[in-house]
Amino acid sequence: MSIGFIMMCHTALDRAEQVARYWANQGAPVVVHVDRRVKKHAFDSFRDALGDLPDVSFCQRHACEWGTWSLVAAAQAGAEQMLKRHPDIRHVYLASGLCLPLRPLDELRAYLNARPWTDFIESVTTSEVGWTQGGLDMERFTLRFPFSWQRHKWLFDRYVRLQRQLKVKRAIPAGIVPHMGSQWWCLTSATLRAILQDPARADHDRYFKSVWIPDESYFQTLVRLYATSIESRSLTLAKFDFQGKPHIFYDDHLQLLRRSDCFMARKIWPKADRLYAHFLQPRKAAKKPAEPNPAKIDRLFTQAAERRIRGRPGLYMQSRFPLKDLENGKTSAPYSIFQGFTDVFEDFDIWLRKYVSARVHGHLFAPERAEFSGRERMFNGCLTDDAALRDYNRKAFLTNLIWNSRGERQCYMLSPRDQVQSLDMDWFTATDPNAQISIITGAWSIPLFQANKRFNIVRKEAAILQRRELQQLEVLRSTYIKARVRVWNLQEFVENPMEPLQTIIDELSPRTSRRLTEAPRMVDLNGFGQFLQNLKNQGMQPQRMGDFPVAGDLKPYSTRRRRPYLVK
């Protein structure tokens, strides 16, 4: 007889019965502690159900409340009874009624027999644990906690705060170095006996009675005084989530649990029939002892916590609707915005498509309709090109578009003509690190110059567009900008378009380090200087176009890039 179990039960007694029976049938003594708050008839039928097993005994009952001394008192009662009734066992395993043994008992026995003097208990100094909830770690040991956290949360919090303000501190008894860890342990009976029969036990107990959550620290601390060899880990696989609640295992975790090679898992959903049926069936011990390896389960639960705390960047959904600037990713993937390029070049989007592997849309926010790539009427995720639907919530339109086409970079054209008075969108894209914004300022005037309209209409339109662009540039000059913004004025861009285009292309597809051989075809700007002068003559001051000579032409640029001179 090398191992005995103490079981702490308060709910799902039928499952506890199954597990106790499983152990007892394989010759391991079991001491059961049942919460005193369990109703009498439930307890009686539970005891009667286990009555046929001589190795199962019930210890003195305590009313257990989470976070209080009662849980330690229960464990002590169980341990004392175990040591008295079964003095020949070598290890005592503390388990709960919702624990489930994952491996045959013989494998656990073999494992422990190979390590006869080792105590398996997670025991970490308080300064090093990262998992405590609610900011109480060292304070668990130095403050007093007379109020129940569950029933009188308000008083609990107030009293903690008061003690902090008054700077009251309790002295920690000599020789005790606070340690914490999982409350599920497996100790050698020698260590356990030493803890329980220590002449100073009364002092220890008195001290720990007013420590917060002593079941995570009593044995974990005292074991350091007596143990010869401590393995600071629990043999029970028990995972806690970000709120300190234990993760629960269900039927669909069966394979995961099987492959984890852990000895025991907690907490099992009491109605997980398949898990209980599978793991409690009689099995032969494996020949080759395996070391517990909970890495896969760890990863699963870490991902779950990550999902709950950080969510998926750029996703807006029914259970994720972040406040402004708390988005953790305003959009889900990088995208590029080109403003003014379609005015300066003919068929710019067709040209761009040749050089980058991205989806190139037209003016997504055009007043008539969203110009999807290839002028499709619909796009991924059943987004329609309908202007009314799009303008109902432009931000959602953009975030949906980018979310729906994850894995493919999106580019779209913009113009002051597109969305008059939408500073919101400007701020949204400008503060989004995923956005790459390239602007040729003043390019909006080229279509006006080409259009054959009456000049007073042109003048008015020019004024509106200019104001709109200036507002936008104002936004882009703010210090809160997270997007990658590039701004050129029309004149400097027209004089040397290759340089800026090359930078943009390099950034869009960094791996194709191809030099641009051919620039897109620029529109005819003959007489554009005169057009600007006419605007001035009408009393409007064109800004941010740069200097265009009134007469004559800008110096023409060659569409062929000259080879760079190589000096050998």
Next chain:
Amino acid sequence: MSIRERYRMRLKRKRTLIRAFRKRRELKCLVNRTETIKKSDIIVCVCLRNERIRLPFFLRYYREMGAHHFLIIDNDSTDGSAEYLNEQPDVSLWHSKASYKHSRFGLDWQNHLLRKYATGHWVLTVDPDEFFIYPFCDTRPINALTDWLDTYKIRAFPAMLLDMYPKGPIEAEPYREGQNPFEIACWFDSGNYTFSKNHSLRNLWIQGGPRARTFFADTPEKAPSLNKLPLVRWERGYCYMSSTHMLLPRRLNNAYDERGGEKPAGCLLHAKFLSVLTDKVEEELSRGQHYAGSREYMAYARTLGDQGELWCNWSERYINWRQLEILGLMSKGNWA
């Protein structure tokens, strides 16, 4: 939140409850099996009219999910729905001849029954064409979810309405009794939903989907709301405000995370667009008993009448809940 505003909400809630209490007179109990409800049972609450053809599958679906009892209000059906339901061992049935519209689309009746029979239970309030989907619904029964929600003290579980539609005209394939409606209507829109926050009741307002893009393209603000909170651990004093879109007290509506995280959420698959809709549209238009002057039904009549279809090239075919999770329509949150 100011005390005044809080008080205003309280009054609003009390008014709704009193209204529900008054409307109890309009309900006539046909069969009451509520004494068979056990303490931990999960209840389904439905209000329906002439849905006989849908009922067998509906009941089967929720029974298999692990629901124990159905509270059903029959709004004067003429197609034998009441007779069929009367025979079901787990159904308690009420009948009402009164106006659907004047009972706020059945909500007053439901609020009353929920208060009386569902207090202390997890209850699913759905329509006969709504099918609840939650994370792990293929491997875990619904009380795994409710037990989990209990440990986190979450009282209401959100499930967005996801309109499902067939490929081709909706009349092309007739729906047979007992058939899984998603064998026919297995397509949905995956990514055209818009979200905004209703500050007074704190719920999210979700619009979009096939109905918004086909029927309400010119007036998107009138498109139907898709946010729903169908699964609630009911307490005395709770009430639904407008369909199951929102609840009072309003803290229950806060089913979303505002700091970037994802809370768990499911979906309600909406099997509205089946061949049975055509008759329904005609009937409902003549009755004029639906929300906002039955404008939704008018739009259906206009669009679906001329053999229009909701399906498009980008429609997504429904596979399972994991697909909806990946698409970002629902979330596991921290449930693993």
